[in-house]
Amino acid sequence: MKVTFLFGGKEKAGLFQKGIDEYVSRIRKSLSAEIHPAKKEGAIVRFLDARPRGSYLIGLAEGGKSFTSKAFAGFLHKLMERGTKEVVFLIGGADGFAPGWRERCDAICSLSPLTFSHQLARLVLVEQVYRALSIINNRPYHR
Known part of the structure; x- marks a missing residue:
């Protein structure tokens, strides 16, 4: 399975x-x-229009389904077992999702009831995907 992180808004160098x-x-x-x-909305639209069959699009947004780390690992593991070719995680730009994006997602998830900056949300997401893979593969990262 392939994991793609589609990040709207500007990418900033730095600690995040x-x-x-690293993750x-x-x-x-x-x-x-x-x-x-994807700095501009058009780049996200082009990516979504070209995404391959069998991919699973997860949008991250306020009010989405929240998981524990173990439940998130179970969710990803089910997608893997189902033969999902690609999981795409989408974080919208500064104003969130453009109209119609939510409807294109197969699932809407939330990282937390708190609101994070885009850079922090990106970091938390990739860390949680790594943690989920560690749980799935019985590695000691998640304790």
């Missing part, structure tokens, strides 16, 4: 980006993983 890069590097030891920054 270093953390994101994506760790994820790549288990799965294929890519980051697609």
Whole structure:
């Protein structure tokens, strides 16, 4: 399975980006993983229009389904067992999702009832995906 992170808004260098890069590097030891920054809405629309069959789009937004780390691992594991070719995680731009994006998602999830900056939300997401893979593969990262 491949994991793609589609991030709306500007990508900023710094500590958050270093953390994101580190966790994506760790994820790549288990799965294929890519980051697609999309500064403008049109880039997200083009990506969504071209996404392959068999991909599963998860939008991250306020009011979405929240998980414990173990439940999130179970959710991803079910997608893997089902033969899902690609899971795409979408974080919208500064104003959230453009009209019609939520309807294109297969699931809407929330990282927390709190609101995070885009950079922090990206870091939390990639860390949780890595944690989920550690749980699935019985690695000691999650204790």
